Amino acid sequence: MLSTPLGLLGEISDAAARQGIFKHATPTLWRCREQGQNAFDLNSRELGSPPAEFGAANRMTGKGQSAFYGSTSLQCAVDEVARSADIAFSACSFAPSRPLFHFDAFAVPDPPSPFAEDACDDTQALAFLRRFAETLSEPNTDDDQYHYVPTQLFTEYLLAGPEELRPDAVRFASSLDSQYENWVVFVDNSRCLDAPTTRAGPVRDHVAVTAETASGSP
Incomplete structure (x- = not known):
């Protein structure tokens, strides 16, 4: 029997789990x-995830969806936003309130040849996941509004899939430099907090501003 589209996506997600692509960090x-x-102000409301009404289509989220896109590198975060030397910027660093269960695009292995002796049952799934990881890190142009639709759809499946494989975040390479480590954390603006905070709500579901801030020009 042929798999349904949802069945195929489930098989791909299961293959990612078998290959160790889901991690904690x-x-x-x-x-x-x-x-x-x-x-x-340099605070969580202004520098956290955009409110949903301002959410633009992005690598893993559609228009009107709020998510936290950030980088482990201040330089990369600045370069992603302030593309010229005369643009002033402000930045804050954030830390999650718990380890993030995430899909690690850096960890997707190259699929083996289907004719290789060590070829595995996950070969086709790995080919899909490798293309997914590559597309996440491709630059997009304003005139190609559909470029990230495939990655948005697979991400949407992951976020609606089995709870044990539902990621808090995705780790992926920057389109500017593959050595830079970028993340998307699936929290909206209400779950970006100033630390320390006494805001009501489950602490485990938040990212909070740390003490580090920066302002200037690239």
Whole structure:
């Protein structure tokens, strides 16, 4: 019997688990914003995930969806946003309140040849996951609004899939430099907090601003 599309995505997700692509980590993540003409405070509301109504289509989220995109490198966070030397920026670092169960695009192995002696049952799934990881790190142009639709759809499946394989985040390489480590954490603006905080709600579901901030020009 042929698998349904959802069945195929489930098989791919299971293969990712078998291959050790799901991991736990507690990264410190920088997020940057152009200063523009209107001043804003360096706090979680202003530098955290955008409110849903301002959420633009991105690598793993569609228009109107809120998520936290950040980098472990301040320089990368700045370069991703302030693309020219005359643009002023402000940045904050954030830390998750617990280790993030995440899909690690850096950990996707190259699929073996189907004719190789060590070829495994996951060969086709690994080919899909390798292409998924590569697409996450490809630059996009404003005139190609559908470039990330495939990665958005697979991410949507992961977030709606079996709870034991439902990631808090995805770790992937920057489109500017593959050595840079970028993350998307699936928290909206209400779950980005200033630390220390007494805001009500489950602590395990938040990212919080740390003491580190930065302002300047690239």
